[in-house]
Amino acid sequence: MTRQMGVGGTLDVVAAEDLVKEYDGLQAVRGINFRIKARECFGFLGPNGAGKTSTVKMIYGLSPVSAGKLTVLGMDVRTKIRDIKRRLGVVPQENNLDPDLKVLQNLLVYASFFNISGSEARNRAQELLEFFGLADKAKERVESLSGGMKRRLTIARALINKPDLLILDEPTTGLDPQARHMVWQRLRQLKEQGVTLILTTHYMEEASQLCDRLVIMDRGEILVEGNPHQLVSEQAGEEIVETSSSEEMIVHPATLEDVFLKLTGRKLQD
Amino acid sequence: MKINISPLLWPVFRRHLIVFSRNWKVNVAFNFVEPLLYLTALGVGLGAYVQPIEGIPYLKYLAPGLVASSAVFATAYECTYGTFIRMEFQKTFQAMVATPVSIDDVIAGELLYGTFKSVLYSVVILLVIFILGLVESSWALLVPVVMALGGLLFAILSIIWTGLVPYIESFNYFFSLFMTPLFLFSGVFFPLTGLHAIVQKAAWLSPLYHLVNLVRGIILGQVGIHLVWDLVWVAAAVIVLFPLPFYLMRRLMIK
Ligand SMILES: Nc1ncnc2c1ncn2[C@@H]1O[C@H](COP(=O)(O)OP(=O)(O)OP(=O)(O)O)[C@@H](O)[C@H]1O
Ligand SMILES: [Mg+2]
Secondary structure (H helix, E strand, O other), rough: OOOOOOOOOOOOEEEEEEEEEEEEEEEEEEEEEEEEOOOEEEEEEOOOOHHHHHHHHHHHOOOOOOOEEEEEOEEEEEOOHHHHHHOEEOOOOOOOOOOEEHHHHHHHHHHHHOOOHHHHHHHHHHHHHHHHOOOHHOEEEEEOOOHHHHHHHHHHHHOOOOOOEOOOEEOHHHHHHHHHHHHHHHHHOOOHHHEEEEEEEOOOOHHHHHHOOOEEOOOOOOEEEEOOOHHHHHHHEEEEEEOOOOOEEEEOOHHHHHHHHHHHHOOOOO | EEEEEEEHHHHHHHHHHHHHHHHHHHHHHEEEHHHHHHHHHHHHHHHOOOOEEEEEEEHHHHHHHHHHHHHHHHHHHHHHHHHHHHHHHHOOHHHHOOOOOEEEEEHHHHHHHOOOOOOHHHHHHHHHHHHHHOOOHHHHHHHHHHHHHHHHHHHHHHHHHHHHHOOOOOOHHHHHHHHHHHOOOOOOOOOHHHOOOHHHHHHOOOOOHHHHHHHHHHHHHHOOHHHHHHHHHHHHHHHHHHHHHHHHHHHHHOO
C-alpha cells in the first residue's frame, strides 16, 4: 500500500492560507493557516463545534471554501477537485457505508467510482478485508456489523484507491477501548507504509498516540500548533496539581487536556 | 449553469442496478400487480358496461394508458422516496462525492435510474397486455423509446419536488396533489373530449396526457402527425427542465 508523492516530496500535502468557512452568516472556520507534510500524521483536536469537520470537508471537496487559499497535493481545491479526490481516502464523521450492499460489495462498488474494476478491485478488497480483520464478514449485511467493524470497514473502503492522503474525521468516536486500540494499530501501520494521515479527534490520548503534529482548535480558530509532547511540556509543564472543593490535591502528569484548559479556561470534552 | 457529468455516471448507475437486482423479482412482481388489478376491475369488470370508446373496446382502450401511467409511477416513487432515502438517511450521496464522482454524476445517476424504471415497467406491462391480446401494432416496439423519454421527464419532475421540499412527509402531497390528478385526468381511463373545455386545456399541460396519447397511438397502431406534437411536447419539457434537478440538489447538498 506504499505510495510516493508524485511531486518530489518537498511540497506540502495540504496548505491552507487564511482559510474561512462560513455557513449563511456563521463563521465556522475563521481564517486558519496550516501546512501538512508528506508522510506525517497531522491532528485537529478540539471540542464540539470547533470547526474540525468543516476544515476537513473543505480538504476533500464536500464543502466549498468561503475565503482564503487551500491546496491539496499541490492542486487548488476550487479548480482541481476531481483530480484531488482520485488520490484521497476519506473516513467521514458519520458512517455512510451503503446499507443496500453487502460488506464486500461496499468495497467493490466504491472501487468502481475510482474506475478500479475486475480482479484488481477484488484483490484489493480481499486484501483490505484481511488487513482489517473482516475477511469472514465479506458476505454479511452492513447492518449486522458492530460499530467497531463498521468503522474498520469505512477505513478499508477509504484505502481502496491506495490514497496518498487519508482523512479520518473522528475515526474512533463511539468505539470501546479495545476497538479503538485496534484502529490505532492499523493507522500506525498505514503511516509506516508512507500514507499521510489527517485526523480529527476529541481524545487527547488518540492525538498523542498517533499525531506527529497537531493543532488545537476552538471556535473556528487555531489556538496552538506543535508536537503533542512538546505542547504539553511547553504549555502545561510536567505535572498538574488539581485542587477540588473538598481541599484534596491531586497530582497527575500534564496532558493535552491541560493545555486546552490553560488556553481556553474550559474543558475539551463535554 | 454548467452541468459537470462524467463517465463515472456509469458506475453510479451500476450501483443502483446491483441494488435493484438483489430483489428484482419482488420489485417487478409488485409493480405489475397494480396495473393487472386495474385491468381486471375496470377493463374487464366495468368495461362490460362501457360502450367502445372511439370504436375501441374499453379493455383495449384502457391497457395502453396503464402501460404509461404504471411506468411513470414507478419512476416517481424511485425519485422521491428512493432518492430522498439515499440522500438523507443512508448518506449514499455523501459517500459517493468523496470519490472522483461529482454531485452532478450522482444526480444524473438518479435520473438515469428513474428512467430505467419507466422503461423496464412499461416493457413488462406491455408484455402482459401483449399476451392478453391487447396489442394491435408492431409500432408498440417503440414503447421503451417513448417511455425512456417519458421516464426521464418524470424523474426530473420528481427530483425537482424532492429538491424543493426535502421532507419525507412531503412526498404524500406529491402523489395526492400531482401524480393522482394526472393519473385520473390524462386520458388513461376515458377520453377528455366529454369534459369541459377548461379541463381539456388543462390536460394539455399534463405530461402524462402526452405520454398516454403516444403509447396508446403506437400500441393500437393509430399513428399520425398528431403524435409528433406530443413527442415534441415531452422532449421540449425534458430539455427545459433538465438543469433544475441539478440546481436544486446541489443547493441541498453543498453547504
Ligand atoms: N451544514 C452546516 N450548516 C450550518 N452550520 C454548520 C454546518 N455544519 C457545521 N455548522 C456549524 O459550524 C460550526 C463548526 O462545526 P463542525 O462540524 O466543523 O465542528 P466540529 O469541530 O467537527 O465538531 P464535532 O466535534 O461536534 O464534530 C458549528 O457551530 C456548527 O454548528
Ligand atoms: Mg466534526
